[in-house]
Amino acid sequence: MSATGGSKAIIAALLANMGIALAKFIAWALSGSASMLAEAIHSVADSGNQLLLLLGGRKAKRAADRDHPFGYGRERYVSAFVVSIILFSLGGLFAVYEGVQKLIDPHALDEKWWWLPLAVLVIAIGLESFSLRTAIKESNLVREKGQSWMSFIRRSKAPELPVVLLEDTGALVGLVFALFGVGLTLLTGNSMYDALGTLMIGLLLILIAIVLGIETKSLLVGEGANQADFDRIVDAIAGGPDVQKIIHIKTLYLGPDELMVAAKIALKADKTVREAAADIDEIESRIRDAVPAARVIYLEPDVYRPSLDPEPPTDAFVLKSSD
Secondary structure, eight states: OOGGGOHHHHHHHHHHHHHHHHHHHHHHHHHOOHHHHHHHHHHHHHHHHHHHHHHHHHHTTSOOOSSOTTOSTTHHHHHHHHHHHHIIIIIIIHHHHHHHHHHHSOOOOOSTTTHHHHHHHHHHHHHHHHHHHHHHHHHHTTSOTTOOHHHHHHHOSSOHHHHHHHHHHHHHHHHHHHHHHHHHHHHHOOTHHHHHHHHHHHHHHHHHHHHHHHHHHHHHHOOOOOHHHHHHHHHHHHTSTTOSEEEEEEEEEEETTEEEEEEEEEOOTTOOHHHHHHHHHHHHHHHHHHOTTEEEEEEEEEOOOTTTSOOOOGGGGSOOOOO
16 A cells, blocks of 8 residues: 555554443443443444455555456455445444334443443543544645645545545544443433434434445546546647647546546657657657556557547536535
């Protein structure tokens, strides 16, 4: 996994969630809190998600072969999409089910261990805060200056950091919901608050899963370069004396760190094949200097003929991403 894959953030989240999950299961077994069970399952799901992201990063490193000539970079998108499904089903739906069951059949918390869920939740908030801090620090290394967090999550081509950011944020908010449910149950003796806390956790996880699913689906279908990179590529192609005109151009991300550029360019009609080949080599070099992620480049030399190659609209220049 490349540096943009955020492996450090993933490992930090994995270690935190494994420890938190164990503590939550113990607290649930001793206290009987439905919120603690929902949070424990949430942490188990998150731990599995981090393992999936690491596995996807490892599979993405495989070299291209006959069956996959453009490599396995999209394995990272597949892993992120599976993560969203796990969050929705194992995390969100299970928590909603537990909350409904607790509303139908309420039972009080264990009087002997009433303090344990609160202690575990406070410790878990500390650990999740550390994990989120690591994810924010890693994200800031690749986040563009002035870019909002919402834009970073929506526009990032590397799915791991947005996934970890949303997971950790959701985990922290879920812990607050659990603290609310358990705390009010202890204060009032009414287990309905514990059930409501569980339902709130479930609905939160479902919302996060839907956001992740939508964003990773877009990456799986195929996104083009963002507007800034696209403009750099166009300037790199048209910036030399060798190109008369860009007839059309399309871009596509083959993986988080690999962009394909395909363009039909007009060269002077009197150039020899050797001269055209030298021009193409020079143009490719300019593109890679401008956008290092543009590793796969296909340039088709041609002669511009207005009658056969009408001026294309701006929208035809690029396979649009979610920008």
